[in-house]
Amino acid sequence: MSSMLAVGSVAFDTLHMPHGRYVRVLGGAATYASIAASFFGPVQLVAVVGKDFPAEARELLRSRAVDLEGLEVADGLTFHWAGEYSADLNSRTTLQTDLNVFADFHPKIPEAWRSTRYVMLANIDPELQLEVLNQIKKPEFVIADTMNFWISSKLAELKKVLQRIDLLVINEEEARQLSGTYAMAKVARELLSMGPKSVVIKRGEYGALWFDHQDVFSAPAYPLEEVRDPTGAGDTFAGGLLGYVALKGNVENATLRRAIVYGSALASFCVEAVGLERLLTVNKGELLERFSRFHKLAHFASENEVR
Amino acid sequence: MSSMLAVGSVAFDTLHMPHGRYVRVLGGAATYASIAASFFGPVQLVAVVGKDFPAEARELLRSRAVDLEGLEVADGLTFHWAGEYSADLNSRTTLQTDLNVFADFHPKIPEAWRSTRYVMLANIDPELQLEVLNQIKKPEFVIADTMNFWISSKLAELKKVLQRIDLLVINEEEARQLSGTYAMAKVARELLSMGPKSVVIKRGEYGALWFDHQDVFSAPAYPLEEVRDPTGAGDTFAGGLLGYVALKGNVENATLRRAIVYGSALASFCVEAVGLERLLTVNKGELLERFSRFHKLAHFASENEVR
Numbered sequence: 001m002s003s004m005l006a007v008g009s010v011a012f013d014t015l016h017m018p019h020g021r022y023v024r025v026l027g028g029a030a031t032y033a034s035i036a037a038s039f040f041g042p043v044q045l046v047a048v049v050g051k052d053f054p055a056e057a058r059e060l061l062r063s064r065a066v067d068l069e070g071l072e073v074a075d076g077l078t079f080h081w082a083g084e085y086s087a088d089l090n091s092r093t094t095l096q097t098d099l100n101v102f103a104d105f106h107p108k109i110p111e112a113w114r115s116t117r118y119v120m121l122a123n124i125d126p127e128l129q130l131e132v133l134n135q136i137k138k139p140e141f142v143i144a145d146t147m148n149f150w151i152s153s154k155l156a157e158l159k160k161v162l163q164r165i166d167l168l169v170i171n172e173e174e175a176r177q178l179s180g181t182y183a184m185a186k187v188a189r190e191l192l193s194m195g196p197k198s199v200v201i202k203r204g205e206y207g208a209l210w211f212d213h214q215d216v217f218s219a220p221a222y223p224l225e226e227v228r229d230p231t232g233a234g235d236t237f238a239g240g241l242l243g244y245v246a247l248k249g250n251v252e253n254a255t256l257r258r259a260i261v262y263g264s265a266l267a268s269f270c271v272e273a274v275g276l277e278r279l280l281t282v283n284k285g286e287l288l289e290r291f292s293r294f295h296k297l298a299h300f301a302s303e304n305e306v307r
Numbered sequence: 308m309s310s311m312l313a314v315g316s317v318a319f320d321t322l323h324m325p326h327g328r329y330v331r332v333l334g335g336a337a338t339y340a341s342i343a344a345s346f347f348g349p350v351q352l353v354a355v356v357g358k359d360f361p362a363e364a365r366e367l368l369r370s371r372a373v374d375l376e377g378l379e380v381a382d383g384l385t386f387h388w389a390g391e392y393s394a395d396l397n398s399r400t401t402l403q404t405d406l407n408v409f410a411d412f413h414p415k416i417p418e419a420w421r422s423t424r425y426v427m428l429a430n431i432d433p434e435l436q437l438e439v440l441n442q443i444k445k446p447e448f449v450i451a452d453t454m455n456f457w458i459s460s461k462l463a464e465l466k467k468v469l470q471r472i473d474l475l476v477i478n479e480e481e482a483r484q485l486s487g488t489y490a491m492a493k494v495a496r497e498l499l500s501m502g503p504k505s506v507v508i509k510r511g512e513y514g515a516l517w518f519d520h521q522d523v524f525s526a527p528a529y530p531l532e533e534v535r536d537p538t539g540a541g542d543t544f545a546g547g548l549l550g551y552v553a554l555k556g557n558v559e560n561a562t563l564r565r566a567i568v569y570g571s572a573l574a575s576f577c578v579e580a581v582g583l584e585r586l587l588t589v590n591k592g593e594l595l596e597r598f599s600r601f602h603k604l605a606h607f608a609s610e611n612e613v614r
Contacts, residue, residue, distance in 0.1 A: 088489055182395055184512070184530040205491070206513040209530060218604050220525035223491040223516060257607040288610065295609045297525050300564040302602045303595065 003042045003067075004246040006033045006239060007107050007132050008122025010047040010071070013231060014082035015274060016095065022229075025275035026057050028079065029122035029145065032232035033239025035279055036266045037120075038064040039287055040243035044113045046070035046132070048105045050077040060280075069110050074101040089227055090204070109135040118246040121165070122235060123147050126157035133164050141251050143167040143242055144196075145234065151178050163195035166251070169238045171202045184209055188216070200241075200260060202234055210260055215253060219260045220298045222268045222290070229274040233267040236279065240266035265290040310349045310374075311553040313340045313546060314414050314439050315429025317354040317378070320538060321389035322581060323402065329536075332582035333364050335386065336429035336452070339539035340546025342586055343573045344427075345371040346594055347550035351420050353377035353439070355412045357384040367587075376417050381408040396534055397511070416442040425553040428472070429542060430454050433464035440471050448558050450474040450549055451503075452541065458485050470502035473558070476545045478509045491516055495523070507548075507567060509541055517567055522560060526567045527605045529575045529597070536581040540574040543586065547573035572597040 008030030015022040034043045043066045051073060058068060082096040107128055117140040121129040129144055136142075142165045150158050151174060158178075162168060168191060176182060179190035184201060188211035191199045198212035207221040241263035248255045265287060272278040315337030322329040341350045350373045358380060365375060389403040414435055424447040428436040436451055443449075449472045457465050458481060465485075469475060475498060483489060486497035491508060495518035498506045505519035514528040548570035555562045572594060579585040 183533060185532045188530070203513065206510065207525070207527075211530075216530060216604060217607070218514070218527035218530075219607075220514075220527070220605075223495070223518075223523060223525075225492045226490060254608055258610075261607055291610060295607070297523060298527075298605050298607070300524070300526075300568055300602070300605070301561055303565075303598060 002117050002246045002249055003044055003113075004037055004118035004120065004242050005044040005046065005109070005113055005116040005136075006030045006037065006120045006122060006242075007046040007129075008033065008120075008124050008235070009079055009102060010045075010049050010053075011079040011081055011102075013275065014080070014096070015229060015231060016082070016084035017229060017274065018085065018087050018089070019228070022274050024080070026060075027081070027232055027275055029124075029232070029235040031061075032235035032270065032276070032279075033120055033122055033242075034061065034066045035064055035276060036236040036239035036263070036270075037243030037246070038066055039240065039266065039282075039284065040247040040262075041065070042067060043243070044070055044110075044116060046107050046109055046113075048072040048074050048101050050074060050101045053078050070108070070113060072105075072108065074104070076101040085230075089230055107132050107135075117141065118242055119143070120238060120242045121145070121161070122238070123150075126150050126154050126161045129161045130157065130164075133161070141166045141242070141245060143169055143238060145169045145238055146174065148174050148177055159194060162191075165195070166197045168196040168199045169202065169234070169241075170199065171204070171234065175199075175201045185216075198256070202237060204230070204233075208237070208260055208264060210256065217257050217260065219257075219264050220294060221264060222294060222297060224268060224272065227271045230271050231275065233270045236270040237263040237267040239263075261294050262287075262291060265294055309424050309553045309556055310351055310420075311344055311425035311427065311549050312351040312353065312416070312420055312423040312443075313337045313344065313427045313429060313549075314353040314436075315340065315427075315431050315542070316386055316409060317352075317356050317360075318386040318388055318409075320582065321387070321403070322536060322538060323389070323391035324536060324581065325392065325394050325396070326535070329581050331387070333367075334388070334539055334582055336431075336539070336542040338368070339542035339577065339583070339586075340427055340429055340549075341368065341373045342371055342583060343543040343546035343570070343577075344550030344553070345373055346547065346573065346589075346591065347554040347569075348372070349374060350550070351377060351417075351423060353414050353416055353420075355379040355381050355408050357381060357408045360385050377415070377420060379412075379415065381411070383408040392537075396537055414439050414442075424448065425549055426450070427545060427549045428452070428468070429545070430457075433457050433461050433468045436468045437464065437471075440468070448473045448549070448552060450476055450545060452476045452545055453481065453485075455481050455484055466501060469498075472502070473504045475503040475506045476509065476541070476548075477506065478511075478541065482506075482508045492523075505563070509544060511537070511540075515544070515567055515571060517563065524564050524567065526564075526571050527601060528571060529601060529604060531575060531579065534578045537578050538582065540577045543577040544570040544574040546570075568601050569594075569598060572601055
């Protein structure tokens with residue numbers, strides 16, 4: 001069992017949902033990713049918060065085996081984002097972005113963490129992702145997320161990141177934007193040609209597709225009765241995925257497939273309530289049970305097994 | 308190995324695709340379904356064509372073990388449909404519908420076929436689907452497709468059909484329309500409450516979801532390099548599914564799961580070329596190979612198998 005490192009945003013989110021308004025909920029990509037990863041082992045969190053960041057939030061993270069040595073506290077306020085979701089929760093518009101202390105953030109990896117083998121670069125400025133990579137000694141497996149904003153504004157930097165990572169985690173629409181093509185098999189080929197050893201395309205309620213140069217894996221999404229809040233689901237997915245890889249200590253095909261399903265299982269909990277609420281009540285037994293449900297959901301016998 | 312019966316349209320399609328225009332291509336839901344089902348065993352086709360229906364088309368169907376005793380030839384022209392696809396092939400608009408002999412069609416099931424156990428009611432007027440059911444003696448497994456037009460114009464008749472079938476095959480958008488709800492788990496519950504023992508929701512490039520009252524199965528779609536023509540893919544899926552069930556002679560959960568994957572595999576061939584072109588060149592070896600690819604695509608080890 002190895003530690004993993006997560007670098008990204010810790011934030012407060014104000015969520016305007018069809019079912020209500022939720023003010024200054026603890027969020028941020030690195031928060032979701034760390035909580036998800038913590039189901040599998042210890043997490044090293046590198047992020048910045050303001051002086052307003054409450055002791056209870058620190059305590060919450062610490063209680064989940066998230067090491068906060070890399071959590072910088074800067075003068076000013078913590079990053080705050082406000083957004084409004086559509087009635088079907090399938091799209092959202094940003095109402096407000098207060099970068100606050102995040103505006104001047106430059107990730108500093110504590111000396112003892114620079115030899116960590118499993119690294120997650122959550123969705124932040126690709127220049128910052130490069131700064132992180134320059135501080136890490138010899139990572140075994142680096143995953144990175146990104147978004148439309150960086151694809152259009154910092155493409156050159158993003159391409160440098162892609163040449164130095166193992167797994168790109170990206171949503172379907174952004175994968176099409178970055179690749180400039182439509183069919184997923186072509187999209188994946190295009191993205192792989194940019195450098196990453198493999199790529200996961202997140203498709204929300206349709207699951208995820210993983211490609212490397214030889215193989216492809218389709219992970220299902222569990223059909224839920226109700227989705228309450230998709231915020232952080234993608235970060236939860238990626239954090240859970242890497243946490244499982246770090247636990248297993250290998251990046252074999254079979255491990256990655258199961259890591260993707262564990263990430264999906266955690267994401268399926270994440271969306272069941274607002275913010276981190278549901279994720280924080282999940283226990284190991286429930287997680288294993290949901291993994292089994294995913295297995296049953298996707299399983300069919302190959303011809304030879306049954307005939 | 309039992310025969311299966313397919314009732315629906317045999318038509319000529321004029322397809323305006325981004326890559327060209329294809330005039331009066333052999334099509335129709337029952338045609339695609341019959342060709343797909345014929346990979347697994349004999350098919351009994353009940354439909355109507357006009358005097359213009361060419362001998363080569365009859366020969367083609369006969370050569371695939373599709374019995375044409377129930378193919379009525381009426382005075383007039385064969386059903387013709389013309390449609391135009393969007394650039395990404397994800398939507399289409401009808402340019403022309405010439406019902407021709409289909410306008411007065413009332414399916415007549417040949418006496419010898421009335422005890423056929425496996426029946427597919429392709430997407431036609433639910434009143435005609437009921438007429439078919441009234442002629443069938445004691446079917447073991449009936450599947451039916453429908454569309455938005457019947458949901459809005461003949462809901463009462465459609466609901467009568469739903470009470471008499473085993474499996475409803477419906478696309479995602481129409482499933483939401485018919486159920487009046489959004490999340491697939493709820494959609495399925497609503498549709499099951501209308502009568503069918505199980506339901507398959509077709510999601511195109513995202514695969515298919517199958518639900519009964521106890522269980523759910525998610526079938527992947529194969530990420531293809533290029534889709535040339537989605538026409539008939541849903542009918543191919545349903546026909547292949549039922550053909551496999553008829554071959555196995557049971558409707559157990561494991562059989563249905565594999566039937567859905569065989570249907571998906573055949574649909575993945577169907578879309579690779581215009582009309583029936585690709586489907587007609589597929590051989591049994593290729594089909595088995597693609598089934599294996601689907602298996603590899605979706606497979607991951609359950610925890611106990613590996614740890």
